[in-house]
Amino acid sequence: MKKILLAMALGAVLGLLDGSSAWFSPDARDKMGSIILWSALKDVTAGFLIGVVAALVRSKVAVVFWGLLVGLGLAFLVAMEPDPDTGKHYYLAIMLPGGLVGLLVGYFTARYGGGVVRRRAATVT
Amino acid sequence: MRWLSDRTVERLRAAGSEIDLTHTRYRLIEPIGRGGMGTVYLVEDPALDRRVALKVLDLPDAGGELTARLIQEARVLARLEHPGIVPVHDVGELEDGRVFYTMKFVRGDRLDRWVRSGVSLRQRLVVFRRLCEAVAFAHAQRVLHRDLKPQNIMVGAFGEVLVMDWGVAKILRNLDEEPTLRMTPEASPESLSARSPGASPQTRHGTVLGTPGYMPPEQARGESAQLDERADVYALGAVLAFLLGGRAAAEMGARSASKPRWGRGVPRALRAVAEMAMRAEPAERYRGADELAAEVDRFLEGRPVMAHPESILLRAGRFLWKHRIAVILLLVYAIVRALVLLAERP
Numbered sequence: 001m002k003k004i005l006l007a008m009a010l011g012a013v014l015g016l017l018d019g020s021s022a023w024f025s026p027d028a029r030d031k032m033g034s035i036i037l038w039s040a041l042k043d044v045t046a047g048f049l050i051g052v053v054a055a056l057v058r059s060k061v062a063v064v065f066w067g068l069l070v071g072l073g074l075a076f077l078v079a080m081e082p083d084p085d086t087g088k089h090y091y092l093a094i095m096l097p098g099g100l101v102g103l104l105v106g107y108f109t110a111r112y113g114g115g116v117v118r119r120r121a122a123t124v125t
Numbered sequence: 126m127r128w129l130s131d132r133t134v135e136r137l138r139a140a141g142s143e144i145d146l147t148h149t150r151y152r153l154i155e156p157i158g159r160g161g162m163g164t165v166y167l168v169e170d171p172a173l174d175r176r177v178a179l180k181v182l183d184l185p186d187a188g189g190e191l192t193a194r195l196i197q198e199a200r201v202l203a204r205l206e207h208p209g210i211v212p213v214h215d216v217g218e219l220e221d222g223r224v225f226y227t228m229k230f231v232r233g234d235r236l237d238r239w240v241r242s243g244v245s246l247r248q249r250l251v252v253f254r255r256l257c258e259a260v261a262f263a264h265a266q267r268v269l270h271r272d273l274k275p276q277n278i279m280v281g282a283f284g285e286v287l288v289m290d291w292g293v294a295k296i297l298r299n300l301d302e303e304p305t306l307r308m309t310p311e312a313s314p315e316s317l318s319a320r321s322p323g324a325s326p327q328t329r330h331g332t333v334l335g336t337p338g339y340m341p342p343e344q345a346r347g348e349s350a351q352l353d354e355r356a357d358v359y360a361l362g363a364v365l366a367f368l369l370g371g372r373a374a375a376e377m378g379a380r381s382a383s384k385p386r387w388g389r390g391v392p393r394a395l396r397a398v399a400e401m402a403m404r405a406e407p408a409e410r411y412r413g414a415d416e417l418a419a420e421v422d423r424f425l426e427g428r429p430v431m432a433h434p435e436s437i438l439l440r441a442g443r444f445l446w447k448h449r450i451a452v453i454l455l456l457v458y459a460i461v462r463a464l465v466l467l468a469e470r471p
């Protein structure tokens with residue numbers, strides 16, 4: 001549970017930061033609210049998916065790799081939607097940071113989230 | 126008059142080093158060590174089908190003083206049931222009246238030999254940590270070793286540590302107990318054993334027992350009544366210095382044994398820990414072996430040690446180094462984000 005909450009919190013923070021960076025693109029400034037909200041939601045979802053796996057899997061490398069996959073996957077879903085004004089897709093601009101956010105959440109959760117869930121030992125009668 | 130040949134002398138010496146175990150349950154295999162007071166033999170215990178070490182006085186003890194000391198040494202060991210302290214199995218008497226005791230036959234290397242086998246700093250510190258645990262246990266049982274040195278510490282094949290030679294151990298008096306105390310002048314040639322003739326088994330004030338370079342100033346002055354746990358802490362500091370430098374503190378060119386001369390590459394924090402343990406004034410040392418062990422733990426965990434206060438800059442550097450992967454990942458993310466934003470700009 002601790003790992004899941006940590007991963008979701010990290011996802012929320014990184015999602016907010018990631019969304020806020022849209023302010024540097026003048027075209028996106030008027031849509032800041034929805035960009036930040038969806039970015040945070042996307043990364044909280046990523047955090048949940050990463051946290052669940054991190055709670056069950058002992059290997060840090062596996063969790064980091066899973067984080068990268070989840071980050072890229074969710075970012076791909078977002079990037080599939082074209083810009084309503086220009087009709088362009090921003091795959092690189094969305095997927096590259098998205099994948100890195102997933103990787104970061106995976107690493108931080110595996111490194112600082114404590115131990116994995118212990119499986120109940122079989123009882124011997 | 127005819128001189129004996131070297132071969133004859135050698136045979137006589139060999140015959141003299143054999144002991145008659147007929148009336149004991151043990152079978153002699155070979156001598157494995159020799160000390161000032163007695164000899165240690167490897168013997169077989171057929172009843173339990175195992176090999177044990179048997180320590181016996183070299184000569185029958187007419188005065189009974191050495192006998193009392195050997196028995197006392199065995200009792201000290203019997204009192205200290207700990208994985209890091211060699212366990213005693215049995216006490217008995219040979220037909221000629223010499224007292225012996227048997228203990229676990231320890232397989233492994235002496236610390237001074239083990240350290241030459243190219244072990245890493247971490248392995249050395251882990252072994253030192255185990256040594257501290259054993260000594261802390263003895264202190265909790267109110268026993269001081271008083272002759273801790275690499276030659277008295279065995280390291281097993283799996284890194285297990287066994288503290289040997291409790292011959293000069295001292296039992297500290299509990300506040301509600303009568304004075305007690307014991308020791309035997311032991312074994313190693315480096316050990317000092319300047320005792321006045323006819324002394325009782327109890328350590329007399331003014332008696333010097335221990336090994337130069339490893340004994341604290343108060344012990345070297347013969348202030349045996351003033352010795353407490355911090356005397357062993359000093360010796361542990363000297364052992365740590367040995368483990369860090371590979372040479373005994375006394376051999377490191379130190380004018381005072383309290384201030385070892387350090388080689389290159391020894392972390393400052395560890396130097397500070399060893400030097401604090403080896404302070405001339407007992408009140409300035411760690412209060413016990415457990416406190417010293419906690420310092421080594423801090424170092425092993427990458428935390429600052431008490432003996433070496435750090436500036437904020439150093440602390441920040443230590444923090445960044447400890448979390449370097451996380452820092453690198455964050456930096457990479459920030460750089461990538463900035464590049465993506467720059468690329469998007471018209």
